[in-house]
Amino acid sequence: MSAAIMPEVTAEMARELAVEQKVCVRPLLRRVIDQQTGDETRVALPCGSTRESVCPSCADKARRLRIQQCAEGWHRDVEPEIDTPEPSEDPAADDLDAETGAGDLDESDARRVRSTRRRQDAAELPRVPVEDRTVGRVFETPDGRRYRPSMFVTITLPSYGKVKANGAPVDPSSYNYRRAALDALHFPKLVDRFWQNLRRCAGFKVQYFAAVEPQKRLAPHLHAAARGAIPRQTIRQVVRATYAQVWWPHFDQPVYVDRVPVWDGHDYVDPDSGVVLPTWDQAVADLDQDGRAAHVLRLGSQVDMAGIIAPSEDADRAIRYLTKYLAKSIADTYVDNDAAVVDLDYESHVDRLHQELLYLPCSERCANWLRFGVQPKNAGPGLRPGACVSKAHDRENLGIGGRRVLVSRQWSGKTLKEHRADRATVVREALLNSGIVAPEIERLAASVRLPDGRPRFVWSDSKVDHAGYVWTILQSVNERARWREQYEAAKKRQAVDTVSAIDHETADRPPPGADREGDHRVASPITSPNVVPGPWVKGERSESEGHEVPLTRGPGTRQSQVGEATPGNGTEGDHDG
Template sequence: MTNTTTHGRITLDRFPLDVVQDLAITNGVCVRPILNRVVDTETGTERIVGVSCGSTLVSKCPPCAEANRRLRMQQCREGWHRDTELEPTDEDQLEDEDQAEPEDTGAEEESARRVRSTRRRQDAPDLPRVPMDKRTVGTTFRAPNGKTYRPSMFLTLTLDSYGATHRLPYRVGGKLTPCSCGVHHSPNSPVLSTPVDPSTYDYRRAALDALHFSKGVDRFVQNLRRCAGYKAQYFAVVEPQKRLAPHLHMAVRGTVPRELVRQVAAATYHQLWWPEHETPVYGAQTGRDLPIWDEDTERFIDPATGVLLPTWDQALDDLAADPAAQPAHVVRFGRQVDYKGIVADSETKVGKAIGYLTKYLGKAIGETYGDDPAELHPAQLDHLNRLHEHVKILPCSPACANWLLYGITPKDADGKVVPGECDGKAHDREHLGLGGRRVLVSRQWTGKTLTDHRADRAEVIRQTLAAAGVEMDDQTALSVTQTTSDDEQPRFIWTPVRPGDEDAPTQKEVLAYSITKRIRWREQYEQAKQRARDGTGPPSDTNSATDTNDAATAA
């Protein structure tokens, strides 16, 4: 948080904005600060305060994205090899408790009242069921030399193939075999992982798998816990492969046999019991006008015939009444499952795994090939466009406006719904179907929120500075939760600064002030750490930021 009221002499005025932004990035300063006007209702004074944008994408704000990545690294490290149990809360028990429900009821939350077959799919192998232990920490093993180990797992799950893609040459019987297109591609070829024949590539299935990938992950965790016999905790990151299909990197506390993990992945599936949505029946693709809202019936109707479109509940009732009905889609994982065992005292392996786990958190799914479409290879751009065309029109939830393209009224729809224009971010080119969180963390991983982890990092830095006689800014000094002394009303009123406000500083002025403050603060922090190393002050906690950029962003 930066108070921009008292700038002093700005020494960067003569430099262009892009140079100042580059300097801000170098010093870990947010390049898109959000300006707010803060009024103190007790004193009547006001000031303009800049707050970091908090973006998680490097393409928008590299310093904020890096700060988020390092915060996630700390969160992952703190919970991965934990050897003590957390005190469970009611929420933990609700989330983690195995209700022993059928492996696939096939019912979404909104259609739980409809009865589905509890029989597992015949094409999915059965899984062993073992007694469930309520522990969340891994098992300890003792080596012949008496040393004890508590290993954990690093897993990678992928989705199935949707068609042949360009690949590097590979050896078969000692002979170098080219890609199926007949070309020996180089490792830096831009066509790698793009479809060999886009016309036969199953883009619809790829889009559906991306839209419902999180449900498959939920099923995998549920099955893994049932087979492992304990409430395995996890820190997982969803990332795109070069073919633009999502895959999962997962740090799991504790270990289970490698073959059992492969069995669980092969047996895990999620059935989507939604109305059929194979082909749109309205919209530009069909030549038929979109459904319209009828004020008299308060329902959507066919614009040509005036016939009422079925509601979401009616469509589900029809599906439940059909004995030959099949799920609209089935999400499965591919055969490629990577498994690595990691022990806590192998600091190099732990650090490398955490770095790999969080490496691409700052990139959007749609930025896999780069953040500038003009620089993409035609094959990459075509692959991206084709996948996005399917993601745009497929429904992402029961309330998705895209259901109107398929002749079904979305759940709880009203006259404000625009057919085919769902505002869910899963349909964006940036997300390509993955509208949920990129980082998935079980509740009992550390028992802390991101805010708690951020406060831990700031507290370590505060103590280090305090030992050197430097007082750190109070991050809660202007909190909206502070109240006045007489009537318990909020003391500080925050309002956004509007473009064109006469007293608003320019972006260059805000950045220049923040850079100056950051450089001065970093010097003080380095001096404080040096005093600790020299023994002239109490030692600092090395679990926090270990480099200057990280320390700066943590504050």
């Protein structure tokens, strides 16, 4: 790329090219000095954002990595090997239904004991012996075919009022925005309780890969891939019986609206009388005398369930649907940015819910407690109601400030970092097997040392101006095109080398996509195990996205094109009551 052409390429043109070629649009430019040779190298690191509005390319890579993580653990037939125990309650606590929430620990870290008795208005939970296994049962048909099905489950929150087709309430004045906001803030507690109860009632340690997404009405709901077959009646019982209680000081009525407490150097005090506000521990101690939870969450009556057998088109479709909206923010999930007319009714609904969330406490350390006359836990100077730093209060998150993807510890036996490394390793092996030399794993790594113990490569930040940004994008695009060409050549050569290794039985099967009509349980022929997608890993090459990706693994795996997801049976639609 000559210097004469560079000024003709604008930053916007470079960004559009980067999006089209799946290259990071906001790379972090670093200067690396080799202290052994004195050479200087400029390295563009991907930003790693998981939001499509920030960087579509990095968000797409993150989504594809989650697709692979979901596929690898869903239909396992052997127990995953892990070094750490399951991060759940101890065995004794597994037999209890203790309701403990934020603020249950005092300054001495002594656990505040609460009653383990279930609420009188809650349905009873069935109790069965729990087997020490995480894989599902195997079922056999009369003709000798064996299956190990798993589940796709969707759970929702209850209704807060009637809504229109666009998700906005029919009558905003009667819509329960306060309850909707509180349920969104504490939805993770309810989800945890659901999985705890399901494990007790299913008879084995249910493992899951779940995504938290909004419905059109902006209430969060959960799509989950659960390993193993669970009776539908059991799931319905667990949904009816699951609840979560928030044991916080009551915050029904605000105390400070037009004025705010002030910091006197040690505590927050009333701005007029100078009286010290109750501390968090004092407010929680008063709660013990009240005996009522500040908020109770329950699941909605609508629940969708589908049995899934892999490998199948249904399994591939369910995984894509499960990860469809991971790259979008909560508020923008159903917003059409290319629409000529803005849906003012829907935007007003978003603003109203955000306004409710802005002043509700999100945790025991939230600054909004000052609005209700209570000092937050570990309070310090500078706190102001409506200015909590938690992401849960942001308009784009609408109460869901934590993780959007929830994965149980024994899902695949690997961390997300290990999944990323596996994918990069497969790509490197494919290149090496085809005679293409892949870059060294530790090239320019800060961990490489000189004989005297000093780091060989010294990294420092480098500012990017307009010309530097365009140059960086174009270099990244060129490098990606070269890597893609090499990887495609490696895949073709590998496919030729493996033709002779296919047995006659497999070769006689119908080609991919030729399954019996209406029967997605028929397996297609096994494909190359090395055709696995992978993201960039700090300068290492990976295959380009958009190629065929085996989502469901095992004998008879059928390759599927990763594209826009479509809901599978029993998984679509909002349930707003």
